[in-house]
Amino acid sequence: MTSTLNAPTAVPATEDVSARLLDSAALLSYDPADEVDWDADLDPKLYGLNPQWSTLYGTDMWNEMTEDQRILLTRHEVCSIMSTGIWFEMILQQMVLRDQYCKDSSASDFQFALTEIADECRHSIMFARACTKMGIKAYVPGRISRELGRGFKAIASAETAYGGILVAEEVLDVMQRDWMRGEDVLPLVRTTSKIHVVEESRHMTFARQQMRERIEGKSAARRKASALVVAIAARMIVSNMVSKDVYVNAGLDADRAVREAKNNAHHHMMMRTSSEHLMAFLHDCGLVTKPAEVIYKRLHML
Incomplete structure (x- = not known):
């Protein structure tokens, strides 16, 4: 008979993934205070993000704009996206702390x-600091979004909390992978994007594993409810990425800009591209139901 006294104890999947991620963090992490050249001047000819990621790229309005207007718009857009990132990262931190x-x-x-x-x-x-360096004041979500965020961080747990986290991280990840390689993008944005992409890749792996563990064996009713909560979180995040005030502060006709951005087929395609991996994962988890699909399609994530 084979003795089991010295047999290794089974390690839960989550534990194994987390151990690997801790090793990765020890080997490859960044301190933005040292990695980013905060004293470098901003080249007036460089964009805040790849023009192709602008909400107005490809529209009549974009074609009518001067190069300086396009550069200014993309700098306001990237600062709006960064500000939304800060807002949701604060929600994320509270949910993770409560979970642990x-x-x-x-x-x-x-x-x-x-x-x-x-x-x-x-x-x-x-x-x-990046927004301050660009001379752009932080964009804050509207009151309704702020209150929805307050409610979400208070009640979301298990797969819904980590699902909301994953939505925010996955969509931004695809964008920033382009920004960090963009030769016509400010080095400030390229470097901050690189840091975020590298470190968020671990966060996404952790969120996916947590979701798999938390949803496994749960009822169909639980999956349907969680699918709807995650989709609502996605709406809250994506709809706040680029504030209407961006167009005002870039000196544009805001009402026209909002209309053209809303109907911009190119940007819709870019959003679907940035959501492909996320949607595939949510499908695998059984978290894309008919009601959730309606929300994702309105956001052009499907």
């Missing part, structure tokens, strides 16, 4: 959760 409250601090998933929170604190400061 009084759990086993020796567990690697607990330790990685705190590592993620530390990363998000640095990212928020990094985005705030």
Whole structure:
């Protein structure tokens, strides 16, 4: 008979993933205070983000704009997206802290959760400094969105909390992978995007694993409810990415800009591209129901 006394103890999937992520964080993490050249002058000829990611790219309005107007618009757009990132990172930190409250601090998933929170604190400061460097005041979501965010962070848990986190991270990840390679994009944005992409890749892996663990074996009713909550969170995040005030502050006709952005087929296609991996994962988890689909299609994520 084979003795089981020295057999290794089975490690939960979440624990194994978290241990690997902790090793990765120890090997490759950044301090934006040192990595970003905060003293460098901003080249007036460089965009805030790749023009193709502008909400107006390809519209009649874009074609009528001067190059200086396009550059100014993209700088306001990227600062609006960064400001939305800060807003949701603050929601994220509170949800993760609440989820890990009084759990086993020796567990690697607990330790990685705190590592993620530390990363998000640095990212928020990094985005705030980048907007300040560009001379652009922070964009704050409207009151209804702020209150919805307050409610979401208070009640979301398990797969809904990590689903909301994943939505915000996945959509921004695809955008920033383009920004960090954009030769016509400000080095400030390219560097902050690179830092965010590298560190958020670990956060996304953690969120996916947490969602798989939390949803496994749950009832169809639970999946339907969670699917709707995650879709509503997606609406809250995506609809706040580019504020209407961006167009005002860029010196444009805001009402016309909003209309053209709303009907911009090119930008709709870019949003679907940025959501492909996210939608595939949510499908695999059984979290894309008919009501959720309606919301995602309105957001041009499907």
